[in-house]
Amino acid sequence: MAEMTAIKITTTCDVCGKEFSYILKGKHRMTCDVCREMEREKAEHPKWFKKKEPKKPVPSIEDLATAAKAKGMSYGQYKAWLYMQEQKKKA
Numbered sequence: 410m411a412e413m414t415a416i417k418i419t420t421t422c423d424v425c426g427k428e429f430s431y432i433l434k435g436k437h438r439m440t441c442d443v444c445r446e447m448e449r450e451k452a453e454h455p456k457w458f459k460k461k462e463p464k465k466p467v468p469s470i471e472d473l474a475t476a477a478k479a480k481g482m483s484y485g486q487y488k489a490w491l492y493m494q495e496q497k498k499k500a
Contacts, residue, residue, distance in 0.1 A: 424448075 416433040422441040429441040440448065451458045468476075470484075477487030 417430055418433050418437070419428060419430045420438070421428050422444055423439045424444040424447075425441065427441055431438050438445075473487060474484050477484050480487060480490075482490065
């Protein structure tokens, strides 16, 4: 029987760029142990790693009131009109 020798490979991680070594047991590895564990956690718990979208700037009440007057509406009518415009875009 032929004896199998372990092949030790040193390569660079595709994710973090650090150099790491491993023993080849089939497929070649592309990521280090730390990055592999992070990828597993991301797959198990995707909500934990979801990027938050930045909040849109909210116009001040004074700016909205000025814009409402320019359109000949009250503040409440203007806000209702803005809401309806938003709903039309979604549909």
